[in-house]
Amino acid sequence: MYLCQTFFLLILGMSILLDYVRMFEGKNDLDRRNTLIGTLESKGHNFELEDYKYKGEEGINIIVTKGDGQRDILLTTHYDVVPGSPGANDNASCIAVLLDILEKLKDYKVKNRIRIIFFDDEEINCIGSQAYVAKHGVDNIIGVYNTELVGMGDTVGIWPVTKDVEDSKVLLNLKSVLEDKGYPYGEAGLLPLLFSDHRSFRECGLKDAFCLSMVDGKDMNEIRRFAESPKSMQGEIPFMFKLYHSSEDKSKYLSEEALRLMSDVIYTSIVRLDQDS
Numbered sequence: 001m002y003l004c005q006t007f008f009l010l011i012l013g014m015s016i017l018l019d020y021v022r023m024f025e026g027k028n029d030l031d032r033r034n035t036l037i038g039t040l041e042s043k044g045h046n047f048e049l050e051d052y053k054y055k056g057e058e059g060i061n062i063i064v065t066k067g068d069g070q071r072d073i074l075l076t077t078h079y080d081v082v083p084g085s086p087g088a089n090d091n092a093s094c095i096a097v098l099l100d101i102l103e104k105l106k107d108y109k110v111k112n113r114i115r116i117i118f119f120d121d122e123e124i125n126c127i128g129s130q131a132y133v134a135k136h137g138v139d140n141i142i143g144v145y146n147t148e149l150v151g152m153g154d155t156v157g158i159w160p161v162t163k164d165v166e167d168s169k170v171l172l173n174l175k176s177v178l179e180d181k182g183y184p185y186g187e188a189g190l191l192p193l194l195f196s197d198h199r200s201f202r203e204c205g206l207k208d209a210f211c212l213s214m215v216d217g218k219d220m221n222e223i224r225r226f227a228e229s230p231k232s233m234q235g236e237i238p239f240m241f242k243l244y245h246s247s248e249d250k251s252k253y254l255s256e257e258a259l260r261l262m263s264d265v266i267y268t269s270i271v272r273l274d275q276d277s
């Protein structure tokens with residue numbers, strides 16, 4: 001199946017997203033950063049390296065900016081990894097999707113500004129995105145699409161969807177794209193055990209900041225239960241969390257279809273938001 005699909009994608013001149021994942025798999029933070037910089041250079045994407053010293057940590061966020069409008073749509077992920085984990089789903093999968101969206105954006109004339117940001121130090125309490133928010137603020141941001149764990153499953157998970165953000169323009173836009181395309185999706189509220197870089201924006205009062213993940217639709221309730229209270233699971237951990245942060249977070253468990261679906265959803269949604277804003 002994979003060989004067959006690979007063949008057609010190559011004929012169409014399209015990237016194989018799993019190949020991107022494998023480029024980052026098993027590498028440490030520094031090697032990931034260098035691989036990402038080399039890939040952006042080889043694909044002809046201009047980028048900035050924004051270094052920071054924040055709350056005792058030093059790091060480098062990598063930012064690609066498209067368009068020259070006054071307000072920003074952010075598409076974000078983290079490139080750092082938990083030591084000892086190959087980090088295929090967390091978070092090479094998201095790096096792959098953002099690289100794919102960058103290619104698609106080459107043919108799109110941006111009305112506002114779209115910033116694709118690869119944050120450092122998410123695994124250290126989201127320091128990279130906290131430093132970004134401290135420097136740039138949130139006033140000029142139209143919306144934030146953060147990504148985590150997008151390499152396995154058939155269903156798009158949007159989180160955290162809480163009462164106070166139900167009327168968010170980004171959320172309504174995302175849901176309309178998913179419904180138009182007929183892609184299965186589910187929403188989750190606050191997941192006390194899970195956080196990611198969208199939190200740095202929410203904490204500064206921006207409600208239009210969400211995280212997207214791919215999950216297995218049949219495991220949706222178990223995943224939600226696990227993220228709320230792992231002790232209630234009595235050892236029956238959902239498969240994606242067995243791999244999460246472990247030495248088994250490998251690309252062999254990921255699927256091209258999941259990566260491609262997420263790329264399509266986000267690309268369509270940010271273009272629609274850009275045109276409507």
Ligand SMILES: [Zn+2]
Nearest residue numbers: 078090091148
């Ligand atoms: Zn992560």
